Amino acid sequence: MGKNKETRLIDESGLRVDGRRIDELRPVRLEVGLLDKADGSAYIEHGKNKILAGVYGPREAHPKHIALADRAVIRCRYHMAPFSTDERKSPAPSRRELELSKVIREALEPSIMSEYFPRASIDIFIEVLQADAGTRCAGITAASLALADAGIPLRELVAGCAAGKVDGKVVLDLSDIEDKKGDADLPVAFMPKSNVIGLLQMDGSLTEDEFKQALDMAVNACRQICDMQREALRKKYHVEKEETEPTEVAEVQA
Amino acid sequence: MADVIGNKLIVVPVKGAYIPRLDDIVLGRVTDIGMSGWQVDIYAPYPAMLPASETPMRRGRDEIRPELGRIYGVGDMMIAQVIAFDRTRDPLLTTKGRGLGKVTSGLVARITPTKIPRIIGKKGSMITMLKKETGTDIIPGQNGVILVTGRNPDQERIAVDAIYMIEREAHTTGLTDRVKAMILEKMKGKTVG
Numbered sequence: 001m002g003k004n005k006e007t008r009l010i011d012e013s014g015l016r017v018d019g020r021r022i023d024e025l026r027p028v029r030l031e032v033g034l035l036d037k038a039d040g041s042a043y044i045e046h047g048k049n050k051i052l053a054g055v056y057g058p059r060e061a062h063p064k065h066i067a068l069a070d071r072a073v074i075r076c077r078y079h080m081a082p083f084s085t086d087e088r089k090s091p092a093p094s095r096r097e098l099e100l101s102k103v104i105r106e107a108l109e110p111s112i113m114s115e116y117f118p119r120a121s122i123d124i125f126i127e128v129l130q131a132d133a134g135t136r137c138a139g140i141t142a143a144s145l146a147l148a149d150a151g152i153p154l155r156e157l158v159a160g161c162a163a164g165k166v167d168g169k170v171v172l173d174l175s176d177i178e179d180k181k182g183d184a185d186l187p188v189a190f191m192p193k194s195n196v197i198g199l200l201q202m203d204g205s206l207t208e209d210e211f212k213q214a215l216d217m218a219v220n221a222c223r224q225i226c227d228m229q230r231e232a233l234r235k236k237y238h239v240e241k242e243e244t245e246p247t248e249v250a251e252v253q254a
Numbered sequence: 255m256a257d258v259i260g261n262k263l264i265v266v267p268v269k270g271a272y273i274p275r276l277d278d279i280v281l282g283r284v285t286d287i288g289m290s291g292w293q294v295d296i297y298a299p300y301p302a303m304l305p306a307s308e309t310p311m312r313r314g315r316d317e318i319r320p321e322l323g324r325i326y327g328v329g330d331m332m333i334a335q336v337i338a339f340d341r342t343r344d345p346l347l348t349t350k351g352r353g354l355g356k357v358t359s360g361l362v363a364r365i366t367p368t369k370i371p372r373i374i375g376k377k378g379s380m381i382t383m384l385k386k387e388t389g390t391d392i393i394p395g396q397n398g399v400i401l402v403t404g405r406n407p408d409q410e411r412i413a414v415d416a417i418y419m420i421e422r423e424a425h426t427t428g429l430t431d432r433v434k435a436m437i438l439e440k441m442k443g444k445t446v447g
Binding site for chain 2: 039057058059060069070072116117118119120121149150151152153237
């Protein structure tokens with residue numbers, strides 16, 4: 001706690017560099033269905049993160065040998081645009097992107113009812129246009145929305161959010177500087193209804209108590225984000241929502 | 255969008271992929287000609303097969319590869335029926351039967367397959383109205399592909415517009431009347447017959 005650091009990330013009144021409280025999320029904006037070609041798509045702005053997700057499928061699995069007999073294969077590509085960071089990022093998939101593609105896929109897999117589409121494939125593409133810490137979590141949030149927009153049966157939506165430790169304090173949703181100068185980062189993906197954690201990674205170090213506190217914070221934030229996801233989906237089908245009634249009833253009256 | 259009947263919950267999906275079912279009438283496009291049949295894209299996650307033996311043709315003579323292309327070429331559209339499909343095998347089609355076979359004229363609309371029942375309507379009320387008011391013949395494929403054939407392109411165009419309108423507003427009430435009003439408005443001043 002009493003560590004004397006060169007840069008201070010939390011001031012006397014307990015506010016962070018961007019003026020947020022310790023347990024405050026960055027502003028999140030979600031949009032659904034912006035791509036015409038993709039079966040489903042979503043866009044997220046999470047703080048300064050700008051991420052676009054596209055979903056194709058269920059479609060024929062190519063190459064054929066990757067197909068599974070009892071369910072659809074889920075493929076995921078997480079990619080950062082060359083202009084997404086301060087220094088140009090080589091467009092070739094890096095070790096980090098490969099790893100994130102895998103963990104994002106594994107976070108989304110339990111939510112997808114892939115057993116309805118044996119031998120088919122579902123392809124998820126996540127493109128980071130602007131990165132500002134927490135892209136994997138924001139990517140999961142966007143990808144899950146895109147899956148819903150594609151009409152793929154889901155058990156529920158998955159939301160992602162990170163917590164961490166900065167200046168000896170447990171804080172929610174690290175920004176870029178906090179991520180780089182902070183003591184720990186704990187990205188979490190969570191499904192509120194089934195109470196399933198789909199992603200849990202950590203770098204830096206936390207004590208057991210701090211870990212529990214951080215996990216609690218992140219899980220609660222995921223619940224908040226999940227409500228926003230639902231709201232974003234509702235917004236897209238707003239016109240239909242106004243007079244929504246079960247189709248059966250609608251036809252009797254018609 | 256959702257109904258509860260006893261302990262069952264029935265959800266009407268807004269969107270979805272087409273999963274073939276036995277006896278479905280579908281519209282498909284030939285993607286490849288094989289040794290003994292055609293590969294057909296029926297806009298499902300699974301490629302369909304139309305065996306040469308499932309087309310009405312002369313045995314032996316037409317059943318050789320170079321001759322298959324004369325019946326259905328790559329890119330040709332057809333109305334077909336699913337005769338076999340399960341979780342382990344790709345769908346098999348037939349074009350033997352009344353109303354099945356090659357599509358030679360008309361306009362094609364593609365909507366999400368979950369909204370085909372809405373195009374048909376309760377006891378066919380919607381599709382009967384569409385056919386009557388636009389003077390066209392409409393064949394809805396269960397895979398979301400709809401063929402509209404009329405005597406002139408104007409009628410076909412209006413019918414296709416009406417289909418897209420139904421897709422957009424599938425969840426609203428009093429839709430049949432509004433679609434009818436839209437068609438009547440557009441039919442004004444158009445040559446009919």
